[in-house]
Amino acid sequence: MGRSVLEGAFSLLDKLTDDGELGLTQLADRCDMPKTTVHRLLEQMEVLGAVENVRGRYRIGAQMFRFGQAWEPAPGILLVARQPLRALSATIRTSTILAVPRRDRVLVAAASIVRAEDVARLRPGATVPAGMEFVSAPVRTPSSSVIGTVCAVLDNGHSATALREAVGHAARAISAALAS
Numbered sequence: 001m002g003r004s005v006l007e008g009a010f011s012l013l014d015k016l017t018d019d020g021e022l023g024l025t026q027l028a029d030r031c032d033m034p035k036t037t038v039h040r041l042l043e044q045m046e047v048l049g050a051v052e053n054v055r056g057r058y059r060i061g062a063q064m065f066r067f068g069q070a071w072e073p074a075p076g077i078l079l080v081a082r083q084p085l086r087a088l089s090a091t092i093r094t095s096t097i098l099a100v101p102r103r104d105r106v107l108v109a110a111a112s113i114v115r116a117e118d119v120a121r122l123r124p125g126a127t128v129p130a131g132m133e134f135v136s137a138p139v140r141t142p143s144s145s146v147i148g149t150v151c152a153v154l155d156n157g158h159s160a161t162a163l164r165e166a167v168g169h170a171a172r173a174i175s176a177a178l179a180s
Helices: 005-020 024-031 036-047 062-070 078-092 162-179
Strands: 052-053 057-060 096-102 106-111 134-140 146-153
Touching: 005 024, 005 036, 005 052, 005 146, 024 036, 036 052, 036 096, 078 096, 078 106, 078 162, 096 162, 134 162, 146 162
Parallel strands: none
Antiparallel strands: 052 057, 096 106, 096 146, 134 146
16 A cells, blocks of 8 residues: 555655755655655645755744644643753753654753753754763653653763752653643
């Protein structure tokens, strides 16, 4: 059975999210789709604001940014996570994230970036990079199920033991705020 129109459109959006700006031929090749199909889907998505065409190269459009800003892994979690993540990063002087499981991935839902090398790989919406070392603690919903984890990047300047208490405190603060 062939790919649905929505599967094709999301395949293109996934590729643009991963690779940034791409031309029509590059997208068709990377998504293993006919160039005519890719062109038709891109034209439709451009009209809707899902993609933008800049001198023959396509990128994610402003409408997708708007949709992405509306997503939360749990109601109110992003609002209550911001301050504890910032405070944690300021205290321990390393980048911190709120990571949440989604299907077969773990996504960065919120971030407080301290290290320049973390800007691109820990942006909200990105998949948590494999091979990066973190100290983490669970964030729980009012019913005590784990909704995500607060994670601090473990680098050469920190020991896991030294970070564990501060990370746990931030996770408990977010959990408590969700319960109130």
